Amino acid sequence: MAKQQYRTRPDGTVYPITPKKGGGAKVFVSAVAVVAAVGGGAATGLGGAGIEAGSAVEALPGNLSGDVADSLPGRSLKTRKAEGRKSAQRGRKSETFGRFKLKQLKQKAEHELECLAAATDRVQDYLAEHRCTSLDRGLYAVGDGHGNAAAISLVRVGFPKRSDATGGRKVEQVQGSGDIKPLGGAVLGLAGLSFSGHHFGSRVDRRTLVVAEAETVDGHLDDGTLDALADVSVWFPRV
Structure with a gap:
């Protein structure tokens, strides 16, 4: 059995690094759920993730309108996830988020040709080769119209061959192996946004590696919903 390894968070607490099961991956992206409570309390994300106190409320004023309808009333999370994936595969972002009683509030996307400078640790080593x-x-x-909001960060990394994308995904299956940095939260006015890597999804789309991560920052989204948001977001055709 491999020796247990540990890492230290910015606040000084120590946590174990464990392999990810089920083909998931923390690193190449993040489908982040940024949740902000009405009134802007302090950030409370898991694993050191978070944003500056009150920044989500200030940046997302449209999330207090109470106008979000439930597109699947009374349905289980399993059904919401299945229907969300279908909507995501069709590229219907608003419909996808609506499956989870959320609406899109803001978005930002960037296309680049250089990956190495955006990578760290073993992920960067892999991209160098x-x-x-x-x-x-x-x-x-995205948000629920009652002060709880989610920011979704998605990254797609293209390679010359499918085998390269598959190999990259294998590197990502071990938490702590590095990262391709997501867009900073400042692009949406969410200063200091960071992610723990506890809720993520990944897949290989032909010659492209796609990874998504979800994170509660303030307010509350249950673990199952965070996992589902990450799992369906990787099926969007392109950011």
Whole structure:
């Protein structure tokens, strides 16, 4: 059995690094759920993730309108996830988020050709040996209309061959192996946004590696919903 390894968070607490099961990955992207309570309390994300106190409320004033309808009333999370994936595959972002009683508030996307400078640790080492052909990064803010909001960050890394994308995904299956940095929260007015990597999804789309991550920052989204948001977001055709 491999020796247990540990990492230290910025606040000084220590946590174990464990392999990810089920083909998931923390690193190449983040589908982040940024949740802000009405009134702007202090950030309370898990694993050191968070934003500056009150910044989500200030940046997302449209999330207090109470106008979000439930597109699947009375349905289970399993059904919401299944229907959300279908909507995501069709590229219907608003419909996808609506499956989880959320609406899109803001978005930002960037297309780049250089990946290496945006990578860290073992992920960067992999990209140094396997050239990427493109890097698409997107960050979305969604909310429930009652002060709880989510920012979704999505990254697609293109490679010359499918085997390169598959190999990159394997590197990402171990938490702590590095990162392709998501767009900073400042692009949506969410200063200091950071992610823990506890809720993520990944897949290989032909010659492209796609990874998504979800994170509660303030307010509350249950773990199942965070996992589902990450799992369906990786099915968007392109950021």
